[in-house]
Amino acid sequence: MTAEDRLRQALLPYGELLSLRRAGGPEDSGLLTAPVHGTDLLVCCPRGEANADALLSLASGMLKGLLQADSAEETTEARWIRRLSGEWTAADETAHPLPPATRCVLVLQMRSGSLPDGLRDMVPMQRQDVLIRFGAGKAVLVKDLVRGEGPAELLDFACALRETFLEEEGQEILIGIGESDVSLRDSFRQAQDALTLGLRYDADRGVWRWQRMVAERLLDDLPPEKAAACTALIFNRKTARLLDEELLNTAEMFLRNSLNLSDTARQLFIHRSTLMYRLDKLQRATGLDLRLFDDAMTFWLLLLLRRRQLESQTRNQFTMEDR
Amino acid sequence: MASVSLQHIYKVYQGGVTAVSDFCLDIEDKEFIVLVGPSGCGKSTTLRMVAGLEEISEGELYIGDKLVNDVAPKDRDIAMVFQNYALYPHMTVYDNMAFGLKLRKTPKDEIRRRVEEAGRILDISHLLNRKPKALSGGQRQRVALGRAIVREPKVFLFDEPLSNLDAKLRVAMRTEITKLHQRLQTTFIYVTHDQTEAMTMASRIVVMKDGVVQQVDTPQNLYDYPTNEFVAGFIGSPQMNFFNVTLKRDGQDVVAVFGDETGENRVVIPRYKVDKFIDESYIGQQVVMGIRPEDIDDSEEALQKFANATLKVKVEVTEQMGSETYLYLTTPGKDGNVIARVDPRTKSRAGDEIRVAMDVEHLHFFDKDTEKTLLNR
Numbered sequence: 089m090t091a092e093d094r095l096r097q098a099l100l101p102y103g104e105l106l107s108l109r110r111a112g113g114p115e116d117s118g119l120l121t122a123p124v125h126g127t128d129l130l131v132c133c134p135r136g137e138a139n140a141d142a143l144l145s146l147a148s149g150m151l152k153g154l155l156q157a158d159s160a161e162e163t164t165e166a167r168w169i170r171r172l173s174g175e176w177t178a179a180d181e182t183a184h185p186l187p188p189a190t191r192c193v194l195v196l197q198m199r200s201g202s203l204p205d206g207l208r209d210m211v212p213m214q215r216q217d218v219l220i221r222f223g224a225g226k227a228v229l230v231k232d233l234v235r236g237e238g239p240a241e242l243l244d245f246a247c248a249l250r251e252t253f254l255e256e257e258g259q260e261i262l263i264g265i266g267e268s269d270v271s272l273r274d275s276f277r278q279a280q281d282a283l284t285l286g287l288r289y290d291a292d293r294g295v296w297r298w299q300r301m302v303a304e305r306l307l308d309d310l311p312p313e314k315a316a317a318c319t320a321l322i323f324n325r326k327t328a329r330l331l332d333e334e335l336l337n338t339a340e341m342f343l344r345n346s347l348n349l350s351d352t353a354r355q356l357f358i359h360r361s362t363l364m365y366r367l368d369k370l371q372r373a374t375g376l377d378l379r380l381f382d383d384a385m386t387f388w389l390l391l392l393l394r395r396r397q398l399e400s401q402t403r404n405q406f407t408m409e410d411r
Numbered sequence: 412m413a414s415v416s417l418q419h420i421y422k423v424y425q426g427g428v429t430a431v432s433d434f435c436l437d438i439e440d441k442e443f444i445v446l447v448g449p450s451g452c453g454k455s456t457t458l459r460m461v462a463g464l465e466e467i468s469e470g471e472l473y474i475g476d477k478l479v480n481d482v483a484p485k486d487r488d489i490a491m492v493f494q495n496y497a498l499y500p501h502m503t504v505y506d507n508m509a510f511g512l513k514l515r516k517t518p519k520d521e522i523r524r525r526v527e528e529a530g531r532i533l534d535i536s537h538l539l540n541r542k543p544k545a546l547s548g549g550q551r552q553r554v555a556l557g558r559a560i561v562r563e564p565k566v567f568l569f570d571e572p573l574s575n576l577d578a579k580l581r582v583a584m585r586t587e588i589t590k591l592h593q594r595l596q597t598t599f600i601y602v603t604h605d606q607t608e609a610m611t612m613a614s615r616i617v618v619m620k621d622g623v624v625q626q627v628d629t630p631q632n633l634y635d636y637p638t639n640e641f642v643a644g645f646i647g648s649p650q651m652n653f654f655n656v657t658l659k660r661d662g663q664d665v666v667a668v669f670g671d672e673t674g675e676n677r678v679v680i681p682r683y684k685v686d687k688f689i690d691e692s693y694i695g696q697q698v699v700m701g702i703r704p705e706d707i708d709d710s711e712e713a714l715q716k717f718a719n720a721t722l723k724v725k726v727e728v729t730e731q732m733g734s735e736t737y738l739y740l741t742t743p744g745k746d747g748n749v750i751a752r753v754d755p756r757t758k759s760r761a762g763d764e765i766r767v768a769m770d771v772e773h774l775h776f777f778d779k780d781t782e783k784t785l786l787n788r
Contacts, residue, residue: 206514209514210514212499212501212502212510214501234501237500237501240500241500241501241544244497244498244499244500244543245499245500245501247495247497248497248498248499248500248507249499250497251493251495251497252510252511252514254462254464254484254491254493255484255485255490255491255511256484256485256511256514257484257485258462258463258464258483258484258485260464337451341450354604355449355450355604356449356450356451357448357449357450357604357645358449359747361747
């Protein structure tokens, strides 16, 4: 994850107040503006990872001060935001202890637009679940898990919630799920990471569980230059003509069907021989035979990297348009 | 209960990708319409536009007499059943079914009446107090159907609801959904990529490819009178065999001569079939001939009956299915296999060189370029 991504994530709890925009100047200047209470706060996002950490705590501190200046007494919501974003001290814990329980964090965000007003009614809560909005576009659900409830139930819950939103609002909600055996702060970060990485690497799905995203997390740590070099191994000028949409779609479907030729051919409604022909064609273009596990895995990883590259290009394009 | 009318519907995404093009269909009240086609053909997009989950780029959508292009999904009086049949794990079956109604502030008594009624319809009354974890896959699917039924919608929308079930359960649920349609007497719009599902459930089927409707008709008509090569190949399993043939006059007869040009494999097309040609100018030209596997037979009786329509073939593989046997055949001038569905007591074995007869009554002909049928009904 780049320093800019991390900064954006760290500031997410203040989403409504902070809509980060690139300041003028060259793209790599790292300057961002954050309008806070009508005033533009200029923040700097250096490329170096070490500096980014320092910046995060500085920016968070400043924001905290600005936010708390409005009210002498901290709201429950603001307290939860502090608890999740890692500004929670031992003294805070003593003053506002949580009853012992297994909890995990889900971050909710609409695919487009803002969360509906009736959000609290639409999310079925139980026991000591907590739902906190941050900004117009996101909410955090801290779920209290009872005995017997685990990752499978969380996933079911998230899928059911998606259907509720589709049925009632006609809107698609996206859900990142953190783990339950870590601190709330870490679970929150994981849920946010799951959402960010999910949208970057597998945007068609709507529910992403952090723990299942090992490959995505590993790939995301690759510096952009290395990632680009890897992607170029098969997605390059030489192969661009051969790797057309039809061939890539076939390859993706074949991977999704766990390398099962019959299922893939049936879903694409092509003859098995046509599928074999396309896989041969892909092998000629890339040197990878997707019928072999090792080659299929290599292709899948490079496909993920390509998605990251495309997502980054789209993001940059939007940023340019924003200027 | 309501009719649904899609008038010249288009879906064009940002960047100009057209997912659905000029979709026109009038669905009558209480009809069971199935949209079918290969992955990426636009069938789910069409359903999502009816549901209001996708914006309509162009065209008009009516539910009943009401134009609903700009009506919010929850106000369209529809209910959708999704692929995942996801249920809230911490809620009982009753609460899962009631949840949508509670959100709509439906009175408690009314909720109870509807959930209990849906429970009876789906035969899950005894499960209402159970949690989803204690249900089988089929029971969960029924609860998902129950969630839709309690809304008492005018139109039910199904988006590949059986694709996550195993083969045996899928067959059972197919029958359940058909019965449900008969019992509810409501309009059903159902999306699947499985042509068997489409054939067994639909009052009418809409076959789609690349965002374009290929044919709308009853299952039997689609099977017997496909309007083009794609529909002919898509409907039916194993799929129709296609041959490149040249239509020639031979005295009074019209014959289809197969690609190998040896003249050994030729089919005399009966006069009544020739009369069905849209345009006789195709005689003398190369066309595509289609015949379904069950219309190719290796029995003595068939060889005598269709003596003017036999094909010299080599048996590559035989697949015994119990009630029938599939012969995978090769013949000169045809790439790939010809499949015949024959009597299970056939004597043909792999490696045999035999002759098979074609039932000329059921021959299909298609234009080589446009792929459209050359026959009138």
